[in-house]
Amino acid sequence: MDELAAVPVSQAPTQSRTSDVIIEATGVTKSFGDFQALSGVTMSVRQGEVVVILGPSGSGKSTFVRTLNRLEPHDGGRIVIDGIALTHDVKDIEAVRREVGMVFQQFNLFPHLTVLENITLAPIHVRRWPRDKAEQVARDLLDQVHIPEQADKYPGQLSGGQQQRVAIARALAMQPKIMLFDEPTSALDPEMIKEVLEVMQDLAQTGMTMIVVTHEVGFARAVADRVVLFDEGTIVEEAPPEIFFTAPKHERTKRFLAQIL
Amino acid sequence: MSGLTRAVEGWREEWATMRHQARLRGPVWIAWQVALSVAALGLIGLVVYGLGAWAFGAADWTVVAANLRLFSVGRYPADEIWRPATVLALVTAMSGWEAGRTGRAALARFFGGGLAVLLALPFLAPLVSGASPSMAAAFAAFAGGHIAQLAALGALAAAWWIGARASAWASTNRPRARRLERASLVGYGLVVLAILILLRGGGGLERVSPSDWGGLLLTLLLAAFAIVLSFPIGVLLALGRRSSLPLVRWVSVAWIEVIRGVPLVTVLYMASLLLPLVLPEGWNPENVAKAVAGLTAFASAYVAEDVRGGLAAVANGQYDAAKAVGLGTVGMYRLVVLPQAIRAAVPAIAGQFISLFKDTALVLIISLRELLGIAIVAANQPAHIGRFRETLAFIAIIYFAFTAVLSSASRRLEAPAHERERDDAPAPSPKG
């Protein structure tokens, strides 16, 4: 039981905010046909850090986050995740994806599987855990996202906020070192945004390395170690939240903040 | 019972709508409706009366009564008839077991319903032809067949009950459930093997050449094998069509498009004539095997197109999510994409298989004698020469009985697919 209780979050590094770099992106470029979605993005993230990405629609936020687990292959530059460089090498890609969890705007739960099956699928088939262990971990995670009673329902029977929390549990079940969030609350009704953000805040407190694309300024202020502004495929400004929101250096950031605040 | 209540409910509603309409639209409309109804009823009456007058009057059903064995098993030796009878019982037991164990009762309904109609038919025979002496004799001969059918129905019911028990026994215990599942799969494999051995003979049993198999036995065999084989091939073709390897993609597309562009008759001819050429020297398969190959090749192309439609219905986000949790391409398709795609394709595939069941009649052209072949043979016997109407009407009833049950069973399959589709939609707002 003791070993089973060791759910992913409690296994994450206890002394957070260490200085080891776990994500290293250098000059990343990406084009869709003639359109350049990323034109040289350089970002490095230390273990345990929470980075919030802001930026106008179409600025390349999703594209960048998706290159980090190679849902989009990048054209140029270099991405190293936990010491593994992302190339065409399928083995490396799968190794990185085992270490990186992702939460999507549209939840993308597997509609033909129950909540419990959604969460245990990858641990059983990728990590090769015995079913009992996978289910135990899944139930602990459902506790952690405050919906232990929904284990046997299908995603279509849950509210949006519940679905997104299942999606977070599903990503955590693989015991990732890094969590990517692409606008996790943008498809939610206002009253459900809070429950999802709370779960994410709890997660940040356990020392998880997180990259969060969001428009939730409150969350950025409270949780982020660093806020990054994307525009036209590059990083315009990068600063701790206290400075970013009160004393931005760049004109572009000021204009952006004027729009959203 | 609930079906009946629903039907009554439907009629009531229709009647209410009609009265409402009548009040709204006035007497001219009513007169018009009445005239139309009378005309339609008259037409139906004419057809029914004509058919009935023929069936109970001019028709001579002895051609059917005298050839019931031909219709059910073809030229299978009379002494060995217990073998197809056992096969029938094995198959119905298998479908019953599956129905009881998993609640998926489509196959059991198919066999149960088909058999029930077959059982009922001979009781109509004396009614139709009066109690002529020849009928009495035919009826006596039929009793044997009846025993086999009753045994098969009994096997179905018993296996259904046992299957339900077994599933209840395993429901609280996961390892038990998995063992039951595995044992069932192995069991199905063994049953299929046993069926082939029983039918062909060998190993102590007298050999019966597959070219002597015929009638309903052959129809069901051809359909069953073609369906079971074409499904996985069709799925693979659909996947091959979107493969990143050009050769695989090209071969899949060529297969699908060529087959879909050619009539089934041609495919069957090609299977019959070309197969011996491409196979190793001296390896000339039975006509039955060639027919299965042709039907399978044909159906697989259509299944592939249906599955392609199902694949298109799977949202892109599903691929993203599958990759993001670390599944490789194989796992992504096996665990996430295909289950959804196939579920979405089930209605189309079920329709395909109903067509396939009827299309087996075309193996006539490579001199196999399934139901249609027997209908022609029987009507060419000196004693019954020219009785095509009777034999064709008889097999029409049999085809209809089986396809009717097949399509009602497939409607039951469709229901959960629709439910799932609703689940699939992203839920930006709360659902309760």
Ligand SMILES: Nc1ncnc2c1ncn2[C@@H]1O[C@H](COP(=O)(O)OP(=O)(O)OP(=O)(O)O)[C@@H](O)[C@H]1O
């Ligand atoms: N698969 C694709 N094919 C073609 N163009 C794409 C594709 N994905 C993204 N783009 C384009 O790349 C640009 C950046 O898209 P991206 O989704 O990264 O923006 P974003 O910052 O996430 O915007 P939003 O806030 O709307 O989500 C957009 O102009 C988009 O149209």
Ligand SMILES: [Mg+2]
């Ligand atoms: Mg985006």
